[in-house]
Amino acid sequence: MYGMGRVGFMGLGIALAGCLSVAPVFAGDKPAKPPVADGSKVMISSPKDGDKVSDTFEVKYELTKGSQATHVHAYVDDQYQKGFSGELKSLSKGTHKVTVTGATKDHDPVTATHSITVDVQ
Numbered sequence: 001m002y003g004m005g006r007v008g009f010m011g012l013g014i015a016l017a018g019c020l021s022v023a024p025v026f027a028g029d030k031p032a033k034p035p036v037a038d039g040s041k042v043m044i045s046s047p048k049d050g051d052k053v054s055d056t057f058e059v060k061y062e063l064t065k066g067s068q069a070t071h072v073h074a075y076v077d078d079q080y081q082k083g084f085s086g087e088l089k090s091l092s093k094g095t096h097k098v099t100v101t102g103a104t105k106d107h108d109p110v111t112a113t114h115s116i117t118v119d120v121q
Contacts, residue, residue: 039066040102040112049116056089069102
């Protein structure tokens with residue numbers, strides 16, 4: 001019985017060491033880079049700031065590309081919208097902040113950003 005306790009304790013130690021050794025991987029694969037000032041500009045044209053919208057709606061924007069911007073990333077309430085293709089879907093009722101930010105081909109942010117607030121009905 002004494003031996004079983006030691007094995008259990010060692011197993012716990014090994015599991016804990018394993019968790020601690022991969023902690024940096026879970027924190028993020030690469031550190032966040034500061035936005036690149038490349039002369040890009042982005043403007044959300046629809047919906048307008050303060051508009052009432054349904055839970056699914058199209059976000060129209062204009063990106064004037066600078067020296068490095070190639071596309072945009074969208075965020076709702078500061079949460080990245082993976083796979084954004086112009087439409088936001090299934091938002092909960094209430095007020096939400098929608099942000100569109102320019103990005104480089106490597107997905108690093110540029111300083112071009114525009115935010116609006118919408119009221120989902």
